Amino acid sequence: MKDSKRSLELWAFLVPALLILVVFYFLPTILTIFISFTPLRNWNIDRYARIFAGWRNYYRLFYAIQNDPSVRAVFLTTAVFVPVTLAINVLGGLALALINFFVGKRSNALINTIWLLPRMTPIAVYSLVWYYFFHGSEIGTLNSILIKLGIIHRAVSWGQEFLPYGAWSVIIFVNGLVGVSFGMIVLSSAVKSIPTEHIIAARVDGATDWQLCRRILIPQIRWHIMYVATWQLLSLLTSYAHTYLLVSWRLVDKSYGTPWALYVYELAFTGVFDQGLAAASGVFLVIVGAILGWLTLKILGFNKLVTEPRGDL
Amino acid sequence: MKKFFVFLLVLVSVLMFAKSLEEGIIEVGRNLEKNGISEVRYSVWSSGDPNSVIRVQGIVEAARRINNIWSKNNIKVKITIRETRYELDFTQMYQEFLSKQPLGTAGDFLVNSYVYIASLAEEGYLLDISKYASKYSNFMADFYTTQVDAARYKGGLYGLPQDTEARPFYIRRDIAAKVGLDLIDLDKKVAEGKFTWLDVYKWAKETVNKQASEWGLIHRRGTAHPDLMQFILAFGGTLYDSKTNKLVLDVSAVYKWLMIEHVFSKEKLLPSDMMAWDWAKQVHPAIVDGKTLFDIGGTWYWTEWQTKNYYTDPKTGQTRGLTPEEVKNWFYYTLFPAGEPGKKPVTLSQPFMWMISSKAGSQNPKYAALKETYDELAFLVVAMASSSDINAIHSIISAHLPVSQQAAKLLADEKWLTDLYNLNIDLDDSVKTVLRDIVKATVHPINAKFLTDVAYMLEYTNFPPMHPMYPKLAAIFAETVDNVLRGRMTPDKAVEFVIGKINADLDLKQNILIVGQIPADWRFGD
Amino acid sequence: MVTGDVETKGRIKEIFYLGVLLALSAPILVVFVLLVISSFGNQMATNFDFSAFRFTLKNWRLLFEGRMAITGGVRENxxxxxxxxxxxxxxxxxxxxxxxxxxxxxxxxxxxxxxxxxxxxxxxxxxxxxxxxxxxxxxxxxxxxxxxxxxxxxxxxxxxxxxxxxxxxxxxxxxxxxxxxxxxxxxxxxxxxxxxxxxxxxxxxxxxxxxxxxxxxxxxxxxxxxxxxxxxxxxxxxxxxxxxxxxxxxxxxxxxxxxxxxxxxxxxxxxxxxxxxxxxxxxxxxxxxxx
CATH class of the missing domain: 1.10.3720.10 (MetI-like)
Known part of the structure; x- marks a missing residue:
């Protein structure tokens, strides 16, 4: 009797999440795989959902990857974009969270708000402000500052000159800022939740800020750091939105400003709304993402971190 | 005598058309009343520049006119427009329509570029109105046939023309005078193919060498569609093959176009970062401040320069809009010149269409049983919205060209223009409220004259291909032009790049014919 | 005495941290401050050249009237x-x-x-x-x-x-x-x-x-x-x-x-x-x- 009550309780805790998993992930994933074998386009489910297209969508995707002259640039860009942005996201978020810990709450709120702005801004507006910031003429904010300071003498097209590094720097910078706030919020909330006794104890022992970080804070929030890293990795692999407008407004060079996710998005979701192809490339992307995510968890020690709960009575 | 007959003919046809549309409206109204329907609710979606609000308000006005006809005939039915949605970005509106039409939650009426008819009609999202077009053939007769034909797709008719435009080639009069470019009858020389891009190059170079202006040429930024496609046509190339229903990559014409971009950029007649210029801060100010001799523009620039503060007044240092007189005195306009001797001048139109969702009115009672009636009513609403006065108002306030003969006539009518300026015309009050400030800013005899003057360009016009794959090809062109202007690719490398891109995409490969080759002995520039 | 010393030290340290943080945040601050300034202007403020820039509340007025253009456009709620x-x-x-x-x-x-x-x-x-x-x-x-x-x-x-x-x-x-x-x-x-x-x-x-x-x-x-x-x-x-x-x-x-x-x-x-x-x-x- 007690057992059934306990299991009922367990279900009560899990049912909402399981429902969401099934309805909004499991079913759509099955449908996506299904759609990847249909010629679905323009949202016309009535017409195309029952037509079987075989491997055609996958074939088209690989054909494009194989034959498109800019695709090498796209892969190179992804190989640079994802790890560098990830490093900026995680380290930046961690650094902000730790410094936050040591400054007063007022400045804390101020800094946090500033760093949240990129995440809060509608994507088009966010792209617009950086468009003006990096604009390659005298109207560009960065150019005008550097010219005033006498560092450069003519306007520089940041995203178009010094290829590929110029384009990479711009997209990494713009995307990096969005991700930092994620790490910052998660990690500083985690730091705040560390039982204060641990910190008092360390302070009493005369630990400096740096020692406190290394010995107490970082080890205590390892779980969160690992989580942020994996989560951001997957986010970056699939993110295109913050780059899309910068490329289409020609602020950055197209070949070296296009990460893989954006390439796939453009293939599938602009112009012809080829949702069959979108689904195929999505399935492909998901597989790669899942493998990378799993590897990251392995490397960061997922098993060690998932301790058995003591909550069983 | 001849004039009189024309007048009589017009009068008769007007009477006939008015009557037959009205008859249809009464018939449909009676039918609805008989079936116990007292209100029909519609929503209209449209997009474009802020002055083109007639694209939604026209439907509001049409509903009022139909309601008037019904109440005059004692029919107790009325149309209510429950939603008027107007946005600036027409591609986003198209995307939203695509996703919501199958759900039945999209607008019942949509005004958008005719190029979308291909995909929308292909998916069955639009109502085929050819049946009603033949039923009300008198009404249809007033439209310019070429513009109506642009709405045909695979044997069906999927829209009524809402507006069209030409893309004038603007020339600064003051700069032309400085370097001695004679503008008298230049438009005729262009039309005869005697003034070509070879001359454009010569004068642009002269201007920049003499420092009469900073640049020789300015054009659209960001995309190659639609303006720059004129180069392909001006070199006698084509973009579409109607026999095979395939797009065409005309290698020779594309090469020549890219060579012009290359030479102009190399000799600093055209900014190498042109494709990344900012519209409001660079492109338009450069043109109105007199920093370029030539500009590849569009008819709507004419009023845009008046309603937006692009011009920096040297006297005050402040930005302001130009007056109609200034625009007229500063800018000369011609067709887009032929690419080289022996070729023809061109222009390009991208007409906007009134389209009707195939589910128009589906939120109304007894839709399934009365679908025929609702479909016809939807057509009649759009037909009413195409009334010549509504179309003429749209043309003058947004600097687009009218799509019917009657509307074109109204534009030449000074009294009508004055009445419009004072809003002494028969329009719904809500429409008047929306139009009030636009009318004050744009209705001017000079602007009306401009529209009448450029109307001849429609005889030279081309339409971008209505093909589902065209946006992809246009995107490749845009990237290529950017690369050529920045000096990253020579024209022959660029052509190779385009072909490579096409062959890498199976859809494009199947849908594009690559014809011709790079002309070996063709030279441009010094 | 001793506690006072520690507090001063703490304050200096905090100011230092805060300085580092603000320096890191500078680009974000700049672009968003410019965005807010632009919302009160007759043009986008992008390059600190304010010669033709004029302060105006017009943008906000139009926004609350639900309009997205100076002339034209429809009103939205x-x-x-x-x-x-x-x-x-x-x-x-x-x-x-x-x-x-x-x-x-x-x-x-x-x-x-x-x-x-x-x-x-x-x-x-x-x-x-x-x-x-x-x-x-x-x-x-x-x-x-x-x-x-x-x-x-x-x-x-x-x-x-x-x-x-x-x-x-x-x-x-x-x-x-x-x-x-x-x-x-x-x-x-x-x-x-x-x-x-x-x-x-x-x-x-x-x-x-x-x-x-x-x-x-x-x-x-x-x-x-x-x-x-x-x-x-x-x-x-x-x-x-x-x-x-x-x-x-x-x-x-x-x-x-x-x-x-x-x-x-x-x-x-x-x-x-x-x-x-x-x-x-x-x-x-x-x-x-x-x-």
Whole structure:
């Protein structure tokens, strides 16, 4: 009797999440795989959902990857974009969270708000402000500052000159800022939740800020750091939105400003709304993402971190 | 005598058309009343520049006119427009329509570029109105046939023309005078193919060498569609093959176009970062401040320069809009010149269409049983919205060209223009409220004259291909032009790049014919 | 004497940290300050050349009249957009936090079969991007939607909130699990031994203790709903501020200072929401030792 009550309780805790998993992930994933074998386009489910297209969508995707002259640039860009942005996201978020810990709450709120702005801004507006910031003429904010300071003498097209590094720097910078706030919020909330006794104890022992970080804070929030890293990795692999407008407004060079996710998005979701192809490339992307995510968890020690709960009575 | 007959003919046809549309409206109204329907609710979606609000308000006005006809005939039915949605970005509106039409939650009426008819009609999202077009053939007769034909797709008719435009080639009069470019009858020389891009190059170079202006040429930024496609046509190339229903990559014409971009950029007649210029801060100010001799523009620039503060007044240092007189005195306009001797001048139109969702009115009672009636009513609403006065108002306030003969006539009518300026015309009050400030800013005899003057360009016009794959090809062109202007690719490398891109995409490969080759002995520039 | 010395040292150190932080934040500050300035100007302020720049309230006036152009354009009810944005954002925030707190607790505290798999899959499903899932989610919507337009309108809110919240659930589950893990087992042990139900313990004892976590998850949920574009655009009948701005930001025609005003207006509630939730945090931790 007690057992059934306990299991009922367990279900009560899990049912909402399981429902969401099934309805909004499991079913759509099955449908996506299904759609990847249909010629679905323009949202016309009535017409195309029952037509079987075989491997055609996958074939088209690989054909494009194989034959498109800019695709090498796209892969190179992804190989640079994802790890560098990830490093900026995680380290930046961690650094902000730790410094936050040591400054007063007022400045804390101020800094946090500033760093949240990129995440809060509608994507088009966010792209617009950086468009003006990096604009390659005298109207560009960065150019005008550097010219005033006498560092450069003519306007520089940041995203178009010094290829590929110029384009990479711009997209990494713009995307990096969005991700930092994620790490910052998660990690500083985690730091705040560390039982204060641990910190008092360390302070009493005369630990400096740096020692406190290394010995107490970082080890205590390892779980969160690992989580942020994996989560951001997957986010970056699939993110295109913050780059899309910068490329289409020609602020950055197209070949070296296009990460893989954006390439796939453009293939599938602009112009012809080829949702069959979108689904195929999505399935492909998901597989790669899942493998990378799993590897990251392995490397960061997922098993060690998932301790058995003591909550069983 | 001849004039009189024309007048009589017009009068008769007007009477006939008015009557037959009205008859249809009464018939449909009676039918609805008989079936116990007292209100029909519609929503209209449209997009474009802020002055083109007639694209939604026209439907509001049409509903009022139909309601008037019904109440005059004692029919107790009325149309209510429950939603008027107007946005600036027409591609986003198209995307939203695509996703919501199958759900039945999209607008019942949509005004958008005719190029979308291909995909929308292909998916069955639009109502085929050819049946009603033949039923009300008198009404249809007033439209310019070429513009109506642009709405045909695979044997069906999927829209009524809402507006069209030409893309004038603007020339600064003051700069032309400085370097001695004679503008008298230049438009005729262009039309005869005697003034070509070879001359454009010569004068642009002269201007920049003499420092009469900073640049020789300015054009659209960001995309190659639609303006720059004129180069392909001006070199006698084509973009579409109607026999095979395939797009065409005309290698020779594309090469020549890219060579012009290359030479102009190399000799600093055209900014190498042109494709990344900012519209409001660079492109338009450069043109109105007199920093370029030539500009590849569009008819709507004419009023845009008046309603937006692009011009920096040297006297005050402040930005302001130009007056109609200034625009007229500063800018000369011609067709887009032929690419080289022996070729023809061109222009390009991208007409906007009134389209009707195939589910128009589906939120109304007894839709399934009365679908025929609702479909016809939807057509009649759009037909009413195409009334010549509504179309003429749209043309003058947004600097687009009218799509019917009657509307074109109204534009030449000074009294009508004055009445419009004072809003002494028969329009719904809500429409008047929306139009009030636009009318004050744009209705001017000079602007009306401009529209009448450029109307001849429609005889030279081309339409971008209505093909589902065209946006992809246009995107490749845009990237290529950017690369050529920045000096990253020579024209022959660029052509190779385009072909490579096409062959890498199976859809494009199947849908594009690559014809011709790079002309070996063709030279441009010094 | 000694304590005073330590305090001065502490203050210098804090000023130093703050300086570093502000320097790092400089680019963000610059672009957003310029955005706000532009919203009060006759042109976009981008390059510190203010010679033709004039201060004006016109943009804001036009915005509250619901217009997106100086001349022309139709009038829109901006407050209605505001309301629908708030409904979506609030709904997503609440739902993600609720589900996250329940599941996070179960994973952290209860032994059950498939616990590790559940946790792992909660991370790996993040590899399923919203832009891919949306086609399948659309399929379902098609099947589930009511026919009556009035009902569709409410249903579309309901569905958008659910679908958008679903994308944030993995995040909230993981965060919540992390926060529950930080609490020592003793916190609830005695209550459970006394026979209280887990649900009661969860609600009365544990939730109040992880307020920072709840706030963090609420913020993420709220922001996700507030700025979502693709789900809202596809399913919702009404418009939100984000879709309203997005569909009017068109580089060729748009009057940018007006959009700057719209963007600033859009940002204000999130900033207020964020700062007030921070205040809540500080109240909880007022007695805690920081330095």
């Amino acid at each position: 901006i407050w209605l957009h505001f309301l629908s944005t708030a409904v979506v954002a609030g709904g997503v925030a609440f739902l993600t936090t609720f589900v996250g707190a329940l599941t996070g607790y179960a994973i952290s505290r209860i032994k059950f079969k498939g616990r590790k798999i559940l946790l792992l899959s909660m991370l790996l499903i993040h590899a399923l991007p919203g832009s891919v899932l949306i086609v399948g989610v659309y399929f379902l919507y098609r099947v589930l939607m009511p026919q009556n337009l009035v009902f569709i309108r409410y249903f579309s809110f309901f569905y958008v909130i659910l679908a958008r919240a679903a994308l944030e659930v993995p995040l909230s589950v993981w965060l919540m699990k992390g926060f529950f893990d930080l609490l020592p087992w003793e916190t609830e042990w005695s209550a459970l031994v006394d026979g209280a139900s887990r649900f009661l313990v969860w609600r009365k004892i544990l939730l109040p203790l992880i307020k920072p976590g709840i706030v963090a998850v609420l913020i993420f949920g709220f922001l996700a709903g507030w700025q979502d574009l693709i789900y809202v655009r596809t399913f919702l009948i009404d418009r939100t501020l984000a879709t309203f701005i997005e569909s009017n930001l068109e580089t060729e025609m748009a009057y940018m200072p007006l959009l700057a005003a719209a963007a600033t207006f859009y940002l204000l509630p999130t900033i207020v929401f964020y700062i007030s939730s921070q205040q809540l945090l500080f109240k909880v931790y007022a007695g805690g030792i920081r330095r």
